[in-house]
Amino acid sequence: MGQAVARVAVVIPAFNEEETVGDVVRVARELTPDVVVASDGSSDRTPQAAREAGAQVVELSENAGKGPALKAALEATDAEYVVMLDADLIGLTREHLEVLLRPVLAGELDMAIGVFEGGGFVTDWGNKLTPHLSGQRACRREWLLEVPRLGEERWPEPPITDHLKATEARWGYVELPQLRQVLKEKKRGFWKGVGFRTKMYADLLTYRARKKREG
Template identity: 35%
Template sequence: MSESQSSGRMSVCAVVPAYNEAGRICKVLDTLASAPEIDAILVVDDGSLDDTFAAASSHGAAHGKQAKVSVLRQHPNRGKGAAMVLGANHAQDFDVLLFFDADLVGLSPAHVADILAPVTSGRVIMALGVFRGGRGATTLAQKIAPNISGQRAIKREVFLSVPALDTSGYGVELAITNHILSSGLPMTQVILNDVTHPMKEEKLGFLPGFFSRMKMYYQMLPHIFRRFTQKRG
């Protein structure tokens, strides 16, 4: 039995889907490992072509927290939605799933506590973390479309009830949010001050990053259309 279960509080597993983030993931893991609210951290390497798996695997031993960090490898690459589902299926003993992207900049343990509190208190089923102040581009993007945020805490049983997540790719966050809204379940937004992430064009170069962004938008379109038709109906 985990300490959280014996104390009566909700148990929390952080799930970090990662693809080609060897140079960035360890800073995120440092923060998550320092957050007392998190009972376990599960990294899902989605068929990375770089050393993401090795970096995440060595992180725990290097920092003396090997009991808190586990790493799964999904091969070949199947997309973000499938990686998140794989992580959720392995987190069988936990009440709450806490999803964070592997490339975050400026994340702190205080942000972790803020995004978890509305869910672990029982006030809502899901809390979305929304960037503010980290940099202009990401702040603007999340003001326009907060529902695409990859930072969220959600009850595990509700996450697993969302249909077709393993084939949703980059549309996974919209699929989750659409399900919550259409089901009438309570959710909230939590501001993550001074948090951001690099743009795809910065990570991959302009043209590869641009095409990766277009792929992301393409995978989001069915979920945007579905939400639009639900609201009209």
């Protein structure tokens, strides 16, 4: 792992995650100094918290979505490999990052996708129900930047899934034990959280229709 660290960056799209982004950055920096947080029009202290923890921060002027933020983070590094992380993770360790990277660095997978295991019933259940929507991944940076519509879709996971199929990439799930996310209903308040989650799934469910309509 040590020889590959210099070629790895950790990229973290973040929107109003001041409470957790610093801890995620600090763990990421145990693996590599190349940690980029793209603040997606955050109105709280997300950029400051990320910088204080040691990350390079790219600030989007407005809330454009996770896809544009992810692309901005990817363009801010020239590492060969990247680990994608959500900014609201609880219980993250360096070992989780190594589990994600190992099969990619070994040439066994083109993309490793992390799924939670034992981190909490609600997040485990949601992650296992829709593992293809996981934000914890590792792959080559160049491959990810070639994903069509990556910087146009609010949620990048559907276009990434399409690109995996189109390129016949080798991908697989890896378990990330004792890791979870802060529930949207908890960090934004119940009704705002429900609204955010509803809009997220609406965007995800209409992805194919938009793609077909826009050609």
